[in-house]
Amino acid sequence: MSSQIIPVDPFDYIVFGGTGDLAERKLLPALFHRQLAGQLTDPTRIIGASRSEMSDEEYRDYARKALEEHVKEEERDAEHVKKFLSRLYYVSIDATSTRGWDTLKALLAEGEDRVRAFYLAVRPSIFGDIATHIRDNGLITEKTRIVVEKPIGRDLKSAEELNNTIGEVFTEDQIFRIDHYLGKETVQNLMALRFANALYEPLWNSAHIDHVQITVAESVGLEGRADYYDRAGALRDMVQNHILQLLCLVAMEAPSSMEAESVRDEKLKVLRSLKPITANNADEVTVRGQYKAGASSGGPVKGYLEELEGGVSNTETFVALKAEINNWRWAGVPFYLRTGKRLATRMSEIAITFKPIPHSIFDETAGKVIANQLVIRLQPDEGVKQWLMIKDPGPGGMRLRHVPLDMSFAGSFEERNPDAYERLLLDVIRSNQTLFMRRDEVEAAWKWVDPILSAWESTNQKAHAYTAGTWGPSQAIALIERDGRTWHESD
Numbered sequence: 001m002s003s004q005i006i007p008v009d010p011f012d013y014i015v016f017g018g019t020g021d022l023a024e025r026k027l028l029p030a031l032f033h034r035q036l037a038g039q040l041t042d043p044t045r046i047i048g049a050s051r052s053e054m055s056d057e058e059y060r061d062y063a064r065k066a067l068e069e070h071v072k073e074e075e076r077d078a079e080h081v082k083k084f085l086s087r088l089y090y091v092s093i094d095a096t097s098t099r100g101w102d103t104l105k106a107l108l109a110e111g112e113d114r115v116r117a118f119y120l121a122v123r124p125s126i127f128g129d130i131a132t133h134i135r136d137n138g139l140i141t142e143k144t145r146i147v148v149e150k151p152i153g154r155d156l157k158s159a160e161e162l163n164n165t166i167g168e169v170f171t172e173d174q175i176f177r178i179d180h181y182l183g184k185e186t187v188q189n190l191m192a193l194r195f196a197n198a199l200y201e202p203l204w205n206s207a208h209i210d211h212v213q214i215t216v217a218e219s220v221g222l223e224g225r226a227d228y229y230d231r232a233g234a235l236r237d238m239v240q241n242h243i244l245q246l247l248c249l250v251a252m253e254a255p256s257s258m259e260a261e262s263v264r265d266e267k268l269k270v271l272r273s274l275k276p277i278t279a280n281n282a283d284e285v286t287v288r289g290q291y292k293a294g295a296s297s298g299g300p301v302k303g304y305l306e307e308l309e310g311g312v313s314n315t316e317t318f319v320a321l322k323a324e325i326n327n328w329r330w331a332g333v334p335f336y337l338r339t340g341k342r343l344a345t346r347m348s349e350i351a352i353t354f355k356p357i358p359h360s361i362f363d364e365t366a367g368k369v370i371a372n373q374l375v376i377r378l379q380p381d382e383g384v385k386q387w388l389m390i391k392d393p394g395p396g397g398m399r400l401r402h403v404p405l406d407m408s409f410a411g412s413f414e415e416r417n418p419d420a421y422e423r424l425l426l427d428v429i430r431s432n433q434t435l436f437m438r439r440d441e442v443e444a445a446w447k448w449v450d451p452i453l454s455a456w457e458s459t460n461q462k463a464h465a466y467t468a469g470t471w472g473p474s475q476a477i478a479l480i481e482r483d484g485r486t487w488h489e490s491d
């Protein structure tokens with residue numbers, strides 16, 4: 001039996017922000033899919049909690065619409081929908097006052113012996129209020145966990161404050177800090193690829209790897225999140241968390257096991273070994289960009305400033321940077337990181353380029369020998385490609401050809417690829433912290449990011465304009481071409 005279909009014991013998920021975008025688009029559909037897979041057992045309950053006044057029935061209606069919108073029609077089996085909706089309850093509660101807490105307490109009294117997970121799908125400024133009310137209402141049992149969403153702070157200081165606030169009420173092993181990239185199938189597959197194969201590990205170092213590229217390209221723009229995004233920017237929104245987590249999984253030493261602490265200890269060492277980027281080198285190794293009007297998904301789209309409705313802003317919607325890891329394994333191997341909104345396409349991948357062969361025995365008629373590359377594609381079309389040189393088939397002379405050993409997940413497996421939240425939501429119930437960020441990881445990531453932000457501010461580093469629908473500003477191309485390399489574009 002696959003680990004995905006082992007049923008979990010009954011639990012209560014209390015979703016603060018149960019009427020918000022995250023709950024609607026991700027959390028409710030993810031839990032529904034786990035029900036479809038047979039993992040939810042009776043009397044599991046999902047309790048939406050937010051200020052709006054709503055009855056249980058009205059919340060079930062809300063959830064029905066969320067499923068209609070975000071779950072494919074062929075997956076919405078009527079019996080399962082009915083069963084899932086019957087698990088839903090709603091409490092009108094204000095995190096910042098005492099309103100509604102008695103009702104929640106009475107509802108939870110019924111399931112005191114179950115695993116109880118509080119999911120904070122609300123703005124971080126009210127995390128502290130929620131944690132305090134949970135404690136003061138005696139809602140913490142031996143089996144309680146709390147799940148917090150990003151952003152965990154906007155710099156080291158605010159992250160520490162947030163961690164302290166939650167840490168005053170919950171112990172570290174009760175706190176699950178979500179980074180949904182860690183729940184993506186291919187990200188976990190990166191660990192399988194590295195540590196379940198003997199092939200790569202001997203080559204996984206500066207003697208054999210020339211450089212690593214991590215790209216998380218989005219075609220979408222602000223999607224109505226201007227308020228948050230304009231105060232964050234791409235470095236805070238994507239690099240501090242998702243991209244650094246990917247970098248850690250590529251660069252970390254083999255953990256002694258898949259136990260959470262082993263994996264997280266190794267990731268932490270990578271974060272602590274990142275070479276600082278400061279005002280001395282930020283201009284050379286980082287590029288900021290901001291999209292202007294262009295085209296995306298076949299149609300014209302507004303520029304960032306127009307989306308802000310006339311606002312003035314130097315916030316970066318694109319960032320490219322060259323990171324380095326100061327340790328024995330990676331000394332001298334650049335990690336080129338890049339992410340942006342309104343880029344040419346939606347594509348996330350990790351490309352590992354090996355060193356060229358030391359000497360070629362082939363003459364020029366054979367063609368160029370291209371360095372091997374391993375490309376791990378996170379989305380869309382998850383898969384792994386190992387690029388190799390082979391001989392062109394046929395009786396002619398020796399001609400070399402660059403070809404991929406191509407393993408596309410859709411082509412290789414029949415199972416649907418679960419959304420990251422499906423895995424993570426149930427890992428919380430199973431109390432498996434392996435794919436969640438520990439406090440010290442989050443803070444170490446900010447420790448590296450803070451000086452970049454300060455450097456940008458002190459040097460007034462400009463966000464270069466790029467046309468929506470392209471690969472970012474030309475300065476980002478120059479960043480890598482200066483080193484005699486080029487950005488990997490999907491093939």
Ligand SMILES: NC(=O)C1=CN([C@@H]2O[C@H](COP(=O)(O)OP(=O)(O)OC[C@H]3O[C@@H](n4cnc5c(N)ncnc54)[C@H](OP(=O)(O)O)[C@@H]3O)[C@@H](O)[C@H]2O)C=CC1
Pocket residue numbers: 016017018019020021022023049050051052093094095096120121122123124126149150151228
């Ligand atoms: N949406 C997404 O895809 C992602 C979101 N996040 C993070 O998750 C959090 C939620 O995001 P999102 O769902 O988009 O936000 P929304 O603005 O869509 O939803 C916010 C939710 O919080 C509730 N809420 C607000 N104030 C209170 C309060 N005082 N007491 C109780 N409930 C309250 C709102 O309901 P009501 O007004 O009825 O109280 C609503 O349900 C944010 O921190 C965001 O950064 C992280 C990753 C992805």
Ligand SMILES: O=C1O[C@H](COP(=O)(O)O)[C@@H](O)[C@H](O)[C@H]1O
Pocket residue numbers: 180218237238
């Ligand atoms: O955390 C975030 O991630 C999304 C991208 O997630 P993906 O799973 O669709 O790749 C990004 O759009 C958003 O700005 C950011 O906050």
